[in-house]
Structure formats: C-alpha cells, structure tokens
Amino acid sequence: MQLVADHIATKISADIPVWDIDPYDAEILRNPAPYYVELRKRGPFVHIPRYAILACGRFNETREVFSDWQRFVSSRGVGLTDFQVAPSWRKPSIVLEVEPPYHTRTRTVISRALSPRAMSVLKDAFAERANALVDDLVERGEFDVVPDLAEAFPVSVFPAAVGLQEIDTRALVDFGAFGFNALGPDNALRSAALERGPQIMPWIMKHCKREALAPGGFGETIYAAADAGELTEDEAAMLVRSLLSAGVDTTVTGIGNAVWCLASNPGEFEKLKRDPKLARPAFEEALRYTSPVHSFCRTASVDTTVGGVDIPQDTKILCVLGAANLDEDQWPEARYYKVDRRPVGHLAFGVGIHGCVGQNVARAEAEAVLTAIASKVGSIEFVSEPVWRPNNAIHALDSMRVRFTLRNS
C-alpha cells in the first residue's frame, strides 16, 4: 500500500484525464475562477498525481459524491489525510467526521441547540447589532470590511449566543481558519496552522467548559443533552467547540464575500436597495458565487462508479464545491452575480446528512447585515484592490478597503 499526502494512492484508471496541477497553490487559492473552469472542462473527474487524488467540479458528480455518505465517507477525514491509515492532527470531529448511527446522535443534539425557535429569539438582537455597526461604518466612511464588519459582526453576536462570556476575536476567527488550513497537504498554510493551533486551543478549551458558559445559550442545550445521558460530558464539550470552529470563520467569510459581491456589482446593489427583502437571496447567491468552503474531501468506501467513471475503494476525492456552484449546466449565466437568482440547491452549505447544521444561523446573521446595508448605505466603493487570503479549504478575503456613502432616502 503506497501512501501519498497521508492517504492511499489507489490505482486510477488510465481513462481518467491526468492533470498536473496543484489545487493548493497560493495563486489558485487566491483566484480560483480559471481553475474551476478548467476542472469542469477536463471531465467529470480528473486525476491529480501529485496528491494521488481524484477531483470533481461538475455540479452533478460533485453533488453525488458529497451527499452519498455510504459510498463516500467523511469518517476517514474531509481533508487529504485518511484517518484509517494516518493519524489526524487532532481528534476527528464527532459530527463532521463520523457516520450514522453515531452522527445521528450528535447531529440531533446540535440541531436542537440551533432550532428555529432558538434562532427566532436572536433575530432582533442580530438586527439591532447590525444596524448599529453599519451606522458607525457609514459615519466613518472608509474602512476595511474584513476586520471592521465581516469579523466584527459575527464575533459580537455568535459566541455570545453559544454562551461565551469573553471574546477574543483573533482566537475565535483563527480557530476556524487553522482547522480549515489543516485539511490541506503539507504546505506552508498547513504548517502555519499546525503551529497556530496549540496557541489558540487552551483559550477555546477554557471558554467552552460547562462552568464557563452563560445560561440560555446553544452551549447550555448541548450540556443538557449530557445531563440527559444522550452524550458524555467530553462529547458535549467537543460539540460546543465544533460550533465555534465551524461557525465563526465561515460566517466571517460569507459576510465579507457578500459585501464584495455587492461592491463589485453596483447594479445588483441598486436592486437590493430598492427591495431590501432581497437580502436573503442576495446572500444565498453570494454563497453560490464565491463558495466560502471551496473544497472538502471524501473517501470511497467501496469500488464504485460515478458519471461513468470507475472509482476504486480507498480513493480520496477532492469535491470542489466552488467549481460546482459555477457550473453553467446547472446555473445559466453562472459567472454573473444576480441578487434575485435564488440559487436553490447550491452546494455552499454542503448537501445530505452532513449539510451545514448552522446554515440558519449564517443566514440570520447575513440577512441582518445585508438588510442594514441596503437601508442605510447609498454606495459601496472600493478604495483599493481587495486582497484574498489563501486557505486550503476556505475562499476568504484578507482585506477589502471600501467607502460607504450615506443613503439619501
């Protein structure tokens, strides 16, 4: 058995196009659009020899692999490492990286914590915070969207909703970012992430303990499941931590990318201003258009076939959600951002049993921010060229200086 990039190098059929590319190259991570186009063009799957993986970017095949948890498991890791043959840098997630029946048990508890009822209680607080933040930014005029809005908003509402009583913005945002970088190959991004991890973990561990959490938050519901015997105390603590690892950096990215879409498409922003009820579809379209989680892996648990292509058992498959969400065969004029497209079925939140359990939190946060922007901001102008931050699994901005002008009416 030969291992490459910490997984089994299976014998890939010579019929599958070989593509000598590094999908984790920093330039591709910053500007993935040409890579997405080429990946779809080359076929339903390509063989990338340097990592001994298959990669897919057409909508149908990506959806099939990503959603079929029996043939394409997550429990062997959603990054390049196959937990069956190589150790994980940390304990695998007990929700993202497990299969039923265990998955059903942990997922049920998280879903209960993030229930529509729990969310409806937070809606007003989200709107109030978004309005205050956008008022302040309009008054400042010029600012950097990444720290001042995309990070500032989720960090000020979400950890508190979990029950955290202290906020350390860098620890909270970087906790997600380093976990996502760790999913990639042994490159500079992953090394930096593995170095950063031990610096952040003690803070996260301390603030996610039962006794550290304020009552009434998502965390309390999760610990109540431990009291009821549904989970162990350790499992409850892990689930609370997974809310923070999966729920901060992702929404920071989603909100930043949505503002980038509006700033880049003034005509679409005008439509949103005319009808602020488009805030939610405008966010959904920004997710489709920019895919904050650009790619995650699956591992084939059996010999199987997808889209007429034979896939051997044990193969690691890079599911490029960013490419699938821009597939013209699925989304006519996919290369355009349209606030009123309503892209039902996009893959930015995943699909199937692992589909994002926090999607309603993300939507509620983004809707609050985009509604505030639509009602208060006249125009969004770039002050300088936006800069993207390479990450092995996330497509996020590093900085984006803009000017908000006051809306007249």
Ligand code: HEM
């Ligand atoms: C724009 C924001 C977000 C994006 C783009 C996003 C994206 C995703 C994606 C693509 C998956 C599927 C992973 C897979 O199938 O392997 C996922 C799962 C997950 N997300 Fe999110 N997410 C976002 C926000 C959130 C938030 C706010 C939370 C927590 C409140 C959260 C918690 C989770 C968890 C726990 C899972 C694992 C679910 C499971 O395996 O059953 N996410 N997310």
